[in-house]
Amino acid sequence: MDENNTIGRSVLNQIKKDIISGSLKPSSKLKLDNLKSHYSVSTSTIRETLNRLVSEGFVKAEEQRGFFVCPFSETDLIEIVKIRNLIESYGIEQSIQKSNIEWESKVVSAYHRLNLEEKNNLKNESIFNEWKKYDFEFHEILVSNCDSANLMSIHSNLLDRHRRYQTILHQTRGQKSILEHEEIFNAVLNKDIKKTIKILQIHLDQGLEKALTLFKK
Amino acid sequence: MDENNTIGRSVLNQIKKDIISGSLKPSSKLKLDNLKSHYSVSTSTIRETLNRLVSEGFVKAEEQRGFFVCPFSETDLIEIVKIRNLIESYGIEQSIQKSNIEWESKVVSAYHRLNLEEKNNLKNESIFNEWKKYDFEFHEILVSNCDSANLMSIHSNLLDRHRRYQTILHQTRGQKSILEHEEIFNAVLNKDIKKTIKILQIHLDQGLEKALTLFKK
DNA sequence: AAATAAAAAACTTTATAAAATTATTAAAAT
DNA sequence: ATTTTAATAATTTTATAAAGTTTTTTATTT
Known part of the structure; x- marks a missing residue:
């Protein structure tokens, strides 16, 4: 189950987590001695x-000058969201086409968990990270039936990089985002590929717009 | 210009090149002492x-068991080509939409080089690698005006992985492939996005089909 | 022939050090 | 006062060695 067998992998996950959560700040220098x-x-x-x-x-490496956390930039975020949209749409399309009971039940359960969390979240703002986790897990499950390990790996990487922005910008859109999740969920169960992709695009675009306003501040 | 400043980067490029060319064979064990x-x-x-x-x-890492060159598999190749098609189509679409003189002239010159090489290649089979280089450079130039460093980076990686299959399988399709390049070239200059994408898809699908027949042998 | 035990080989991790480069500080010159 | 230069410090890069695990191989026994 847990693949943290080696120290190398464990510290990889830790540092990645710390970059995504923002405790290792964008653009900051990663000094070897400090990390060590x-x-x-x-x-x-x-x-x-x-x-x-x-x-x-x-992480960005500048030769002879060391390592830095990848900087925040609006264009980087925009690019990530657009590519994520492209990959995720294609992945969901494939998933729906190959749809089967096992996958559908995973989608149902992932949506259920997300939904519970989103209802709680309206009352209790403190569990932001928990909520985001279920949010991204839901989207990950959506493409998980596409039958392409390569696509899922690229998608997962894009989600992680997108999550860094959402987490650090503390991006929330409240009721609207929750409704979009519900619409996506229903469209997927109805095997309505076009509708799913359409709402997903809106979902990501609106999220991006919100993030960009947070950037100005 | 050359970014082979550090030994680390230089050996990275060397090993990558050796994996793509096949001198480090698919699935083979990468023993540290040997490489060292x-x-x-x-x-x-x-x-x-x-x-x-x-x-x-x-490269694939199996914990406590070491490193291996990523194996060859039909499904891996199929996945790579499909994702490449997705990414490259989107990149070309963006590139054409933002089209400008500088990019167009790069496309012209990349096509010119490829074309010269393809004409030679019909007579002289020995320069396979040179020809493949211009082939992939042409495709890389096509997306290079998309204005997304992230997309180009993903695309470049997919090209490299695709090239490994083409090189090791020694994939060639002769005149047909050459004609498709010409058609793509003309469609791009005419800013005909739909036609470009359509021919690209044919180009990649036909190449994939050829590769899969080579797999059987 | 199969199972077990011992030995060897290979990977993982740490520690240390030297060489090379970059960054910082202090002094000198304009 | 600002710029240039020189000296110093800090950091990265690479190499080497050794200890601890795990895997693989070989030899032995059943």
């Missing part, structure tokens, strides 16, 4: 991790 | 490189 002592691992392990995160788009 | 002596670098450098190549989809 903070995560209690050796330099080589840290460097292996950072090199992986470079390929995954979370 | 073959590329004349230290273990830490090798491990950093391999970890990056894992994220880029060229």
Whole structure:
């Protein structure tokens, strides 16, 4: 189940989590000595991790000058959302076409969890991270029946990078977003590919717009 | 210009090239000691490189068991081509929409080089790699005006992985492929997005079909 | 032939150090 | 006062070695 067998993988997940959550701030320098002592691992392990995160788009390496958390930028966010839209739409289309009981039941349960969380969230603002987790898990389940490990891997990476922006900007859209989730859910169960993709696009576009307003502040 | 400043980057490019060319064979074990002596670098450098190549989809890491060149599989190839089609179509669409003189002239010159090479290639079969290089450079130029570094990075990775299959399978389709390149070229200059995408899809599908027949042998 | 145990090989991680580069500080010159 | 230069410090990059695990191979026994 848990694939945190090696220290290398464990520290990879930790650092990635810290970048997504914002405790390692955008554009900040990742000094090897600091990381080494903070995560209690050796330099080589840290460097292996950072090199992986470079390929995954979370860390930027400037040769001879070291590693930095990838900076925040509006264009980067816009690009990520657009590519996510492209990939996710295609993935959902494939998933619906290959639809089967197992997948549908996963969708139902993922939506259920998200829905419960979203109702709670309106009252209790403190559980932002928990809610976002279910949000992204729902979207991940939607493409999970597309039968393409490569597509899912690219999608998962885009979700992670998108989540960094949403988390750090503390992006919320309240009732509207919740309704869109419900519409997507229903369209998927009805195997209505066009409608699903249409609402997904609206969902992502509206979210992007909200994020961009938060950027100005 | 050349970004091979550090040994790490240089050996990354070398190993990637050797995987794409097939001199490091699919599924083969990448023993640290062998690589270390073959590329004349230290273990830490090798491990950093391999970890990056894992994220880029060229190397597979099995915990405690080491690194392997990513295996060849039909489904992997099919997935790569489909996602490439999706990404490349979108990228070309954006590129054409933002079309300008500089980009058009790059397209013209990339096509010119490819065309010269393809004419030669019919006579001289030995320059396969050179020809493939111009082939992929042409496709890369086509999306290069999309104004999305993220899209181009994903696309470039997909091209590299696709090239590995084409190179090792020694995939060629002769005159048909050459004609499709010409059609794509003309459609792009005419800013005919729909036609471009349509021919691209045929181009990739036919190539995939050819590759799959080579797989059987 | 199959199962077990011992030995060897290979990977993972840490620690240390030297070489190379960049960043910072202090002094000198304009 | 600002710029230039020189010296120092900090950091990255690479290499090497050794300890600890895990896997693989070999040898032995049943």
